[in-house]
Amino acid sequence: MLAFEDWNQKAKKTFNATSNVVVLTVSEAGEALGLTKDQMKVYVDKNKLTKVPIMRNVHRYLLLKSEIDKIVSNM
Template identity: 85%
Template structure:
């Protein structure tokens, strides 16, 4: 039986496997900062964090883990 994997998680896993940069989804980054996904979207735009675009999707993106770690630390 196949288990369901969120599309954002699939994109993150593929990106992390092929890049030197580690990325997080909006939900993961938001949970580290105590924000919801929607609040995190506003936070990213307001603070100019780097958005890693996902091919074939204009509205989806991943965030650099290094930037989130700097904010948390």
């Protein structure tokens, strides 16, 4: 039986396999900062973090791990 894989996780895995830039999903970034997914989306827009678009989907994006790590280290 195949295990379910979240669409965002699948997109992240594909992106990380083909790029030298490491990304996180919005949920993962939110967990690192202690925020919910919805709070993280507001935080991204408010602080103008880099959104890595996912092809064929306007509303979904990935975030640069380096930016999240920098924010976490300054907390």
